[in-house]
Amino acid sequence: xxxxxxxxxxxxxxxxxxxxxxxxxxxxxxxxxxxxxxxxxxxxxxxxxxxxxxxxxxxxxxxxxxxxxxxxxxxxxxxxxxxxxxxxxxxxxxxxxxxxxxxxxxxxxxxxxxxxxxxxxxxxxxxxxxxxxxxxxxxxxxxxxxxxxxxxxxxxxxxxxxxxxxxxxxxxxxxxxxxxxxxxxxxxxxxxxx
Numbered sequence: 001x002x003x004x005x006x007x008x009x010x011x012x013x014x015x016x017x018x019x020x021x022x023x024x025x026x027x028x029x030x031x032x033x034x035x036x037x038x039x040x041x042x043x044x045x046x047x048x049x050x051x052x053x054x055x056x057x058x059x060x061x062x063x064x065x066x067x068x069x070x071x072x073x074x075x076x077x078x079x080x081x082x083x084x085x086x087x088x089x090x091x092x093x094x095x096x097x098x099x100x101x102x103x104x105x106x107x108x109x110x111x112x113x114x115x116x117x118x119x120x121x122x123x124x125x126x127x128x129x130x131x132x133x134x135x136x137x138x139x140x141x142x143x144x145x146x147x148x149x150x151x152x153x154x155x156x157x158x159x160x161x162x163x164x165x166x167x168x169x170x171x172x173x174x175x176x177x178x179x180x181x182x183x184x185x186x187x188x189x190x191x192x193x194x
Contacts, residue, residue: 031112059165062104065181068167071116073101076125076144076155076180079133085126087136094123124178127153142174155180 033041049055065073075097079085098121108114125142126134134143148154157163159172161181169179 060162060181062181065161066116066119068161069181071118072120072122074122074124074178074180076127076142076160077123078127078153078155079129080152082129082133084133084135085128090123090126090134090136090141094121097121097123124180125155125159125174127155129153142178 052058059068062073075094077090077093101119101121105116105119109117123141125144126138127144127146128134130145131138131143142159144153144155146154146156156172159169159174159179161179164172164179169176172179
């Protein structure tokens, strides 16, 4: 069954879909994109630098998170729905996130001395309007009921790397292994497409 899931990751939209393994035989090369990608990639980077006051000083890009955690990414899912989510739905979301990260990794392995051959991905929390929306066993994940300024469920800022790039999680109520680096905003109709 084809899988397509749009997930917001710190402002970027990632589409996770089945794909054949792509292994790049980088020989510790540095950046040298195909000629047809030079201009669009330059435009994206120029936009990044123009949009953010300290684009290189911001240390919460996915690459920064992977390096800071010695090769792992923890996600907290923001469930923007009043529809119940089953244990299977949660497993499907985690599978889609793993597939998406693997797609990224397929390009990075062996590039410019990238030190990892795989990235451990886990969902460590779910933010919901009410805990009763999560059906089945929720052991192993933290359930948040915090809301953002628009009233949408959000994972606790006390436990998020974006808010604590200095790694000071003193106010976080969960163990250090459950701090999250990425938010995944998921809507019910997206899970049903998995």
